[in-house]
Amino acid sequence: xxxxxxxxxxxxxxxxxxIAGMLLVGLDRRISARLQGRVGPPVTQPFYDLVKLLAKxxxxxxxxxxxxxxxxxxxxxxxxxxxxxxxxxxxxxxxxAFGAVAYIVGGFSAKSPYSQLxxxxxxxxxxxxxxxxxxxxxxxxxxxxxxxxxxxxxxxRPLLPELPVFALxxxxxxxxxxxxxxxxxxxxxxxxxxxxxRGPLSEVAGPSLALVELxxxxxxxxxxxxxxxxWATPLWAGVLLGxxxxxxxxxxxxxxxxxxxxxxxxxxxxxxxxxxxxNLLYLYATRGGGS
Amino acid sequence: xxxxxKARMKSPWILHFNAGSCNxxxxxxxxxxxxxxxxxxxxxxxxGNPKHADVLLVTGPVNRRNxxxxxxxxxxxxxxxxxxxxxxxxxxxxxxxxxxxxxxGVDKVIPVDVYVPGCAAKxxxxxxxxxxxxxxxxxxxxxxxxxxxxxxART
Numbered sequence: 001x002x003x004x005x006x007x008x009x010x011x012x013x014x015x016x017x018x019i020a021g022m023l024l025v026g027l028d029r030r031i032s033a034r035l036q037g038r039v040g041p042p043v044t045q046p047f048y049d050l051v052k053l054l055a056k057x058x059x060x061x062x063x064x065x066x067x068x069x070x071x072x073x074x075x076x077x078x079x080x081x082x083x084x085x086x087x088x089x090x091x092x093x094x095x096x097a098f099g100a101v102a103y104i105v106g107g108f109s110a111k112s113p114y115s116q117l118x119x120x121x122x123x124x125x126x127x128x129x130x131x132x133x134x135x136x137x138x139x140x141x142x143x144x145x146x147x148x149x150x151x152x153x154x155x156x157r158p159l160l161p162e163l164p165v166f167a168l169x170x171x172x173x174x175x176x177x178x179x180x181x182x183x184x185x186x187x188x189x190x191x192x193x194x195x196x197x198r199g200p201l202s203e204v205a206g207p208s209l210a211l212v213e214l215x216x217x218x219x220x221x222x223x224x225x226x227x228x229x230x231w232a233t234p235l236w237a238g239v240l241l242g243x244x245x246x247x248x249x250x251x252x253x254x255x256x257x258x259x260x261x262x263x264x265x266x267x268x269x270x271x272x273x274x275x276x277x278x279n280l281l282y283l284y285a286t287r288g289g290g291s
Numbered sequence: 292x293x294x295x296x297k298a299r300m301k302s303p304w305i306l307h308f309n310a311g312s313c314n315x316x317x318x319x320x321x322x323x324x325x326x327x328x329x330x331x332x333x334x335x336x337x338x339g340n341p342k343h344a345d346v347l348l349v350t351g352p353v354n355r356r357n358x359x360x361x362x363x364x365x366x367x368x369x370x371x372x373x374x375x376x377x378x379x380x381x382x383x384x385x386x387x388x389x390x391x392x393x394x395x396g397v398d399k400v401i402p403v404d405v406y407v408p409g410c411a412a413k414x415x416x417x418x419x420x421x422x423x424x425x426x427x428x429x430x431x432x433x434x435x436x437x438x439x440x441x442x443x444a445r446t
Contacts, residue, residue, distance in 0.1 A: 029331075037326040041334050042301075048334060051298035052345070055433045057370040197340045205342035206369050 068106025075099025086150025107200030118199015128268035306344035312351030315411030371431035
C-alpha cells in the first residue's frame with residue numbers, strides 16, 4: 001500500500017466514516033419512529049444533539065470517567081482505521097475490547113448505584129458478544145488462512161455461504177453493541193428509554209456525554225465493516241449485508257421487550273456460541289477442499 | 292442564529308417531575324410523545340436523568356414533602372437549563388392555593404421560565420410553552436455567570 005493510499009484510507013476512516021455513522025444513527029431513530037407510527041426526528045438529529053452537549057456546562061463527578069470515555073472513543077477510531085487499512089482482525093477485536101473495558105472501568109469509577117449496577121450489566125454484555133466476534137474472526141481464518149482484513153478482500157468468492165451462522169450471530173452482536181432490546185439492559189440506545197437511568201452513563205453529562213455519542217458514530221461503521229468482511233467481493237454487497245443486519249436489529253429492537261441479563265447470558269452461551277462452534281466445525285471438516 | 296443556538300432549539304431533552312399533581316397534566320405530557328403529537332419530531336426526548344436534561348417540566352402545586360426533591364433535581368441539571376411549570380397547580384397552586392401543606396406553585400421553590408396554563412394543560416399548549424422556553428434557552432450563555440448561586444426557596 002502506497003503512502004497516498006494509506007492517507008486516503010485514514011481520511012475515510014477518521015472523517016468520512018463517522019459522518020456516515022451519524023446519518024445511520026439518525027436513520028435508526030427515524031426508522032424506529034416509523035415502526036411505532038410516528039414521524040421521528042430529522043436524520044441530522046444526532047449532529048444537533050452532539051453540538052448541544054458540547055455547548056453545555058462541563059461538570060462531571062468523575063474526571064477519571066471522562067478520561068475512560070475518551071479512551072473508549074479512541075479505541076473505536078483506531079479499530080475502524082485498522083479495518084480500513086486491512087490490518088489484523090484479532091488485534092482489531094482486542095482494540096475494540098480495550099475500549100469496552102475502558103467504558104466499564106469508567107462506569108465503576110462513578111459512585112452512583114445506577115452506574116455501578118449498569119456497569120455490572122455492561123460486563124455481562126461484554127461476556128456475551130465478545131466470544132461471538134472472536135469466533136467470527138476464527139471462522140474467517142479457517143477459510144482464508146489469515147487474520148488480515150486485506151486478505152479477505154482478495155478472495156474471489158464471498159465467505160457468507162460457508163459462514164451462514166455468523167450473519168445471524170452478528171445481528172445479536174449488533175443488538176448488544178448498539179444497546180437494543182431485548183439486550184438493552186445496561187443503557188438503552190434510545191434516550192427515551194430509562195433502564196437504570198442509563199446505567200454507566202448516569203454520572204456522565206454535557207461534553208463527556210458528547211464523547212460517547214461521537215464514539216457511537218464510529219461504532220456503527222465499524223460494525224458494518226465487520227459484516228462487510230462476510231461478503232467482501234464485491235464490497236458493496238458486503239455493505240448491503242451490514243445494512244441488512246442493522247435493519248434486522250432495529251426491527252428486533254421494536255418488536256422485543258427488554259429481557260433480563262440472565263436470559264441474555266443463557267441465549268448467548270446456549271444458542272449463539274454453540275451455533276458458532278457448529279459452523280466452525282463444518283469449516284474445519286471441509287478444510288482443504290475450497291482453498 | 293448561530294449553530295449552538297440552533298442545536299439547543301432542535302435538541303431539548305426533557306425531564307418530567309410530578310410534584311404532587313393529580314396525574315391529569317402528566318398524562319397530557321406523555322401524550323405529547325405519542326404518534327398524534329410526536330414531539331420527537333423536534334428532537335425532544337423524555338430522559339430519566341437530570342444530568343442529561345435541558346428542560347424541566349414540572350406538574351403539581353409542590354408540597355412540603357417533595358420541594359427538596361424538586362430543588363435537588365433542578366440543581367443536578369447542567370446549565371443552560373429552563374423550567375416549564377405545566378398546568379394551573381404548577382403555575383399558581385390552583386385549587387391547592389393556601390393549603391397548609393402546599394407551597395403554591397413551582398416558582399416558590401425554583402425559578403420558572405414558562406408558565407403553561409390549563410387544568411389539565413392541553414398537549415398543544417405544552418408544546419407551545421416548550422417552544423417559548425427553548426427560544427429563551429437558545430439565547431442563554433454557555434458558561435454560567437461567576438458567583439451564580441443554586442436555586443434558593445423564595446417565600
